[in-house]
Amino acid sequence: MSAKRRVAVAVGAPVGPLLAVSLPASSASAHGWVTLPTSPQEQCAEGIVACGQITYEPRSVERPKGLRDCGGGHAQYAELDGDGKPWRVTPVGTSATFTWHHTARHATSDRQYFIGGRKIAEFDGHSQQPGADVSQQGDFAGFTGRQKVLAVWSISDTAHALYSCVGGTGGGGGGGGGTTCTAAAWETVRVYDGSDTVSYGGHTWRAKWWVTGDRPGTTGQWGVREDLGACPA
Template identity: 35%
Template sequence: MNWKKAMTATVAISTCALLMSSTIWAHGYIEQPASRAYKGSNALGLNTNVGSAQYEPQSIEALKGYPSAGPTDGHIASGGVAGFGPLDDQTSTRWHKTDIKTGALKVQWKLTAQHATASWKYYITKQGWNPNEPLKRSTLQEIAVINDKGAKPAANVSHTINIPSDRSGYHVILGVWDISDTANAFYQVIDVNITGQGTGGTTPTTPTDPGQPSANAWSPSMIYVGGDTVSYDGKTYRAKWWTSGEMPGHSDVWELLAGLQ
């Protein structure tokens, strides 16, 4: 009967719309150093048996509010999201690791759908952690918070975080992208092998004091985050959020610091 055909068509259209919505709202992963999920994707294939991460490393979306809320202990790597459970497997040999050093580490996100952002938060496993136990809150130490205050980021977002000097060997870094206008966040873990001492450096968690600016000349090729200051055309500016290539004095991302002309 025609009504049966119409109902079948309606169900099919609804299913397609749901699948399309899931794809469209699949949002971001850490590509440098490559996250556990991204290393398991078809693009890299360095990790195996990763569930849905093989096709969607960007889709680990769960409630925000970590560490007081969000995914539970033992399910942090997967966000507790159905299909991503294999990412929670935790042994000293299970995952491919990226060699890094202590000190300054560049972390770069690839955003497949950009959202107004509340903050970016980073954690690392504590000295003496057990890599053969499930990942849990008590295992992780906060090392950086970058507040974006609702700004919409670019497709590629970079931060420089600081790896504590007392870490060595295998560790896990957790990156959390808190969305401003939804109840959710995106979770990514990175497996690293810390091989020695680096150059140091930290990511500022509060804006630079406008009364005592320290600014290098603006460069169109540099990446800046909220709180960074630059000099341009005889004036000093401070970045309100992540930016690259946007000229001071010609973009809302740059704030002219008071009293500097």
């Protein structure tokens, strides 16, 4: 997937809704969501934060194209639009990887990323079917502090798109915030050998043996990765 336009992006905690519409829950057909950096949808699905219906439907935030909010006016997804829950944020350095996980691989028109309603990056999907996971690199140079990215996956053959907000802090220079993780960001579909290191959630993780797909921090003390600690600020 090639980039039509690519500029600096940052991530941050979800805030109040920018736009809300009414859309029946039955219109959601289960497609995909952002798993990295860890989105509120992912945190709900993983049980990191106690949520309602979205816990079971992280993939189903499907709405008409052109919206700019996280929950789309669904009563059961409204919590995604607020800051009343202890959403975790992801510290990043000057770049980070956005990874979408798909449960239905629809032909893609494009993927767009927004901060405060302003489009800051776009990747052309060429109306092709994506893989099970798609990762796109974002440049954070010049962004610091808590921001918010709204990620939008537009489907080619319908009037709908899938929406996912991402929370974190940017550390792209010019002030506080962020970390200096030196290991590359964890990628869902990459194969890692024992001793390979990755960065995820502001920590560095080392594989204990061959591994692919297992998200750092989700397999417990005896899991496949060792937590080497937080990246320095």
